[in-house]
Amino acid sequence: MQQRRRIRGAGGSAGATGATEQTENTEDTNGTRSTGSTGGAGCAGDADSTTGPGTGPGRISGIAARAKGPRRLTALAGLTALTLAALTTASSTLHATAPTSGGPGLAVDSPLGPCRIAPNPAVQMSEGLPTPAGYSRSTGKIRALNLMIDFPDAPGPGKALDRLSEFFPKTSQWFRTSSYGRLDYRPEAPLRDWVRMPLPFAEYGIGRGSPYEPGYRKLVDDIVAVTDPEVDFRSYDLVNVLVTPNAGPSALDTVLSVTFSGNPDAPQADGAPLSNTSFVYSRQDDGSGSYADTGYRVLPHENGHVFGLPDLYTVDGGGSVGHWDIMSEDWGANNDLLGWHKWKLGWLDDEQIRCASRAGSSDHVLGPLATTGGPKLAFVPISKESGYAVEVRTREGNDEAVCEPGVLIYRVDSGVDTGRGPITVADSKPNSGGCTRRPNVHAELSDAPYRPGQTFTDLENGIRISVLTQEQDGSFTIRVRRS
Structure with missing residues (x-):
């Protein structure tokens, strides 16, 4: 879910509507029209590699006097509670014009220009390119500050x-794999003990979809006041607040994890x-026995918003x-990012993108x-805001x-808008x-x-995408026809 300074009036999914043709000859222009799927709405890390210098024993507590920055009210756009099969983490964004950028930009005269769909300024976290300024860098060495916090009424167990080891080194490895080594994610925890907040958890008013004001504002103020004497915040690109899992409801009931980016x-x-902070609560444990291997994945998701x-x-x-x-x-089970997101984050080079913008066949x-x-x-x-992406997915990485x-x-x-279906997968079956x-x-x-012999068709826009062959090296040849 997203909290925004403005709520986009017209939502809904664009829908990857088209026809799936099961034919032996992919050049056949006859096929039955159907509609693709549309939407409406292990191991612990080594302490030396995942943490910074220790601060000695004892719980961090107390409040140091600090001046608070200006406040801005933000709108709440909460999604309804989801069933277990549909549970995912919540996210929020307060869009900015800060001097950092989340991904690559393209020159106006680039051959890929027609395929560089533009960001929509009325949409938060738009899928357009380039990613607006204000988010964390998504390439190179990224230093992530990790703070483990607890509360007087919910002291951290153990x-x-x-x-910290629930999330690292797995999160760093996930980003290394997904980015082909282009994102060097460096987690650090300069405070190795639970950081005690001054108020009970309930007094912060944290719930699913909670706006930044006033609860999260107070929580962040307190985190800064308690930790700033011992943490140099200027050294980090993003912040992960790993909340004691006994604060708040189980993730089986409601997912509180959220990112303000x-x-x-x-x-x-x-x-x-x-300005780019992720909060992780509870444990995403579905009882299947996979948590030790896959429970960390809430953090790459939340950090995705930071990017x-x-x-x-x-x-x-x-x-x-x-x-x-x-x-x-x-x-549960691991999964990657879509190719479009890898391009958006700067993990794919322009030379790895094929732009099929001209009429005819390619x-x-x-x-x-x-x-x-x-x-x-x-x-x-x-159009200037939409198009079809095509990629090959296998059981690798x-x-x-x-x-x-x-x-x-x-x-x-x-x-x-985010959470309303900015991407829709076409279902071949x-x-x-x-x-x-x-x-x-x-x-x-x-x-x-799609497999060889199948064709996706968008009759309204005159587009046919056919899968011709699969090669021994695992690559596929596709044909794009535009009328």
Whole structure:
């Protein structure tokens, strides 16, 4: 969910509507029209590698007097509570014009210009390129400050570093794999003990969809006041607040985890605002026995917002994207980011993108998204704000639960708000029930990828995307026809 300074009036999913044709000859222009899937709505880390210098034994507590920064009221746009199968983390953004940028920019005269759909200024965390300023950098070395906090009425059980080890080194490894090594995520915990807040948890008024004002403002003020004497906040690119898991409800009941990103009005510490901060509560443990291996994934999801990525789930859970992006589903089995997001974050080079913007027919060879190098993404623009992305997904890298490898086709719309379906995956087998029964993996879209002999058709926009062949190296040849 998103909290915004303004709420976009017209929401809803653009919908990757088209026809799936099962033909032996992909050049056949006859096919039945159907509608693709649309949406409405392990191991603990080494202490030396995941933490900074220790501060000695004892719990951090007390309040130091600090001046508070200016306040700005933010609007609340809360999604309804989701069922377990649809549970994902919440997120919020307060858009900014700070001097940092979340991803690459493209020259106006770039050959990829027509495929660089523009951000919509009326939409928070728009899928357009480039990512607006104000978010954390998504390439190079990133220093992440981790603070483990507890409350007088909810003291942290065990050691604070045990809470840290739930997320690291797995989160760093996840980003390293997904970014092909381009994001060097450095977690640090200069305070190795629980940081005690001055008020009971309930007094902060934290709930699902809680606005920044006043509860989170007070919580961040207190975090800064308690920790600033011992933490140099200017040294970090983002902040993770790892809340003691016994504060607040179980994630099985409601997910409180949230990110406030691009927020220039956040309380300042050492002259730097805590403008990109993720809060993680409870444990996303579905009882399947996978938490030790997959419970960390809430943090890469929340940090995705810090880098400017929107929520892809809707009120139907992962109904429009399924398990094809961690910004859609972050429970249970591992999954990666979509190729569009990797380009947006600067993890794919322009040379790895194929822009099919001209009328006529063009063939493109795409390698598996999980592998390094080579063409990875074809884009078919429809308008200045939308188009179809095409990529190859396999059971490699971060994609653990892929049961139907093949060519994934999805529509991207920079004019659709976060949490309302800015991306919609086209289902090659509508109403099939999918090919997996793994917990917390959206079954219907699990077999969405297209195979040789199948064609996606958007009659309204005169676009046909056919899968011609699969090569021995795992690449696929696709043909794009535009009338």
